[in-house]
Amino acid sequence: MRVLSYLEASVTWTASWDEVRPLAGAAHGVVLEFLQKRYSFASASQSPSSQATGFVTPFLQIGSFEGRSPPSPIGQIDFQPAAIVVSSSTTEAAIEIFDDVMSSLESEFGFRTPPDRPRKYASTIVSQLDFRISEALSKWSGVLDFIKKYQGDNGSTMAPVSVRFMALDGGQPSVNQFTFERRFPIIDGDERIFTLAPLSTTDHELLLQHIETIFGKA
Numbered sequence: 308m309r310v311l312s313y314l315e316a317s318v319t320w321t322a323s324w325d326e327v328r329p330l331a332g333a334a335h336g337v338v339l340e341f342l343q344k345r346y347s348f349a350s351a352s353q354s355p356s357s358q359a360t361g362f363v364t365p366f367l368q369i370g371s372f373e374g375r376s377p378p379s380p381i382g383q384i385d386f387q388p389a390a391i392v393v394s395s396s397t398t399e400a401a402i403e404i405f406d407d408v409m410s411s412l413e414s415e416f417g418f419r420t421p422p423d424r425p426r427k428y429a430s431t432i433v434s435q436l437d438f439r440i441s442e443a444l445s446k447w448s449g450v451l452d453f454i455k456k457y458q459g460d461n462g463s464t465m466a467p468v469s470v471r472f473m474a475l476d477g478g479q480p481s482v483n484q485f486t487f488e489r490r491f492p493i494i495d496g497d498e499r500i501f502t503l504a505p506l507s508t509t510d511h512e513l514l515l516q517h518i519e520t521i522f523g524k525a
Contacts, residue, residue: 308512308519309435311499315382316430316508317394318401322421324357324364324388329417335363341415342408346370346381356387364388372404384408391421397508398428429482429503430511433490436498438523440489441466487518 335353343351348370357364370381372395381404382394393408395401412418444467451465469488474481483505490499504511 308437308515310432310512311435312433313396313508314431314433314501315394316396316398316401316428317382317392318398318405319427320391320405320421321389321424321427322391324362324386327386327391327419327421329419331417333416333418335365338412338416339365339367342367342384342412343370345411346372346384346408348381354385354387356385360388362388372400372407374407375400375403379404398430399508427505428507428510429505430508431501431503432508432511432515433499433501434515436500436515436519436523438498438519440468440498440500443522444468444470 339351342348342365346367348367350368352366354362354364354366357366364386366383366385367381368383370384372379372381379395379397379400383392384404385392391405393401393405395404409418409420413420447467451467454465469486471487472485474483484503485505486501486503488501490501493499500515502511502515504514506514
């Protein structure tokens, strides 16, 4: 297994805005300006998830964290009413960014870092795997034969390209899911896969190695 690209990853900390903000509060615009300047954010506004609940919390997009070499991109920092979400290229980078953000806000405005809580992860990776994806999904060939029989020859060739596992909360699908699908455009001879997993980037890579062991040669 060879990683071709870390697309995006996010870490979510369960923490209410009331326990994170300074005791006496802080001006929303001043906090936004500070974060925007420190991390070179292209956009700084109010969290969409807070608008419907009467909270005014920071939401920043497309920035850079210079505390790593090379610098890590920041997809977003979202202070939600009941959570803080940070996204970057990997979950490891997102954790470092979170620590730096909270440390700087504490020093500058008196913000409070939430106590250690369980974290929720999501990561997306494009990788090259050492087995043929079509063979791993070969049991779906009978379905394809049925489709071809009734569709007829329309000049295109169909093939199974993905599989998805999804958690069901009360019978309803949730955001907790694992997606495994062929990466397009297809390059001849390449077995490129896009995967989305509710895991840290490191554990996500271990999962891909395990999948490769099951379907191909380790």
